[in-house]
Amino acid sequence: MDLPSLAVVLQAALSPHLEERKAAEESLNQAIFRFQYTPQHLVRLLQIIVDGNRDMAVRQVASIHFKNFMAKNWSPHEPDEQHKISTTDKDMVGNNLLQFIVQIPPLLRYINEWPSATYLAS
Numbered sequence: 540m541d542l543p544s545l546a547v548v549l550q551a552a553l554s555p556h557l558e559e560r561k562a563a564e565e566s567l568n569q570a571i572f573r574f575q576y577t578p579q580h581l582v583r584l585l586q587i588i589v590d591g592n593r594d595m596a597v598r599q600v601a602s603i604h605f606k607n608f609m610a611k612n613w614s615p616h617e618p619d620e621q622h623k624i625s626t627t628d629k630d631m632v633g634n635n636l637l638q639f640i641v642q643i644p645p646l647l648r649y650i651n652e653w654p655s656a657t658y659l660a661s
Contacts, residue, residue, distance in 0.1 A: 542583050546593065549600045578625050581605065581632055589642045602647040 540548070551563030587593060587601040609632075612623040640648060 540577075540580075540583070542586060545583050545601075546587055546597060549587065549597045549604075550594065552600060553596050578628060581608070581624065581628050584608075585632070585635075585639050588647060589639055595644075595646070598643075598647055602643070 548563060548566055551566070552560060554560040554563060584601045584605040588598050588605060590598065613629070615622060
């Protein structure tokens, strides 16, 4: 999913209208299922998170999704499970995470909940 489309889906998931929000959340769940394992998904989320011109609520949804995705998918949980995040994306995140953290407001930082540096290295 390209960056603008991902941002639109994240924004729609915040709608105060129940039907609109549920449709957006379903769209996000389908999109996540189809696209989250593609290269650059984490990069796109980080781009949304650090973009000071985007709505703070959208950035927060992206931040939560990023944190949850990292915790769930950084390393396989089963011996025969395939890696869900490409080595290229892992390297990009691992090498640039501190730079991204410095760029985002405290509201979007989940430092205590993010995987440890040791976990990121695996």
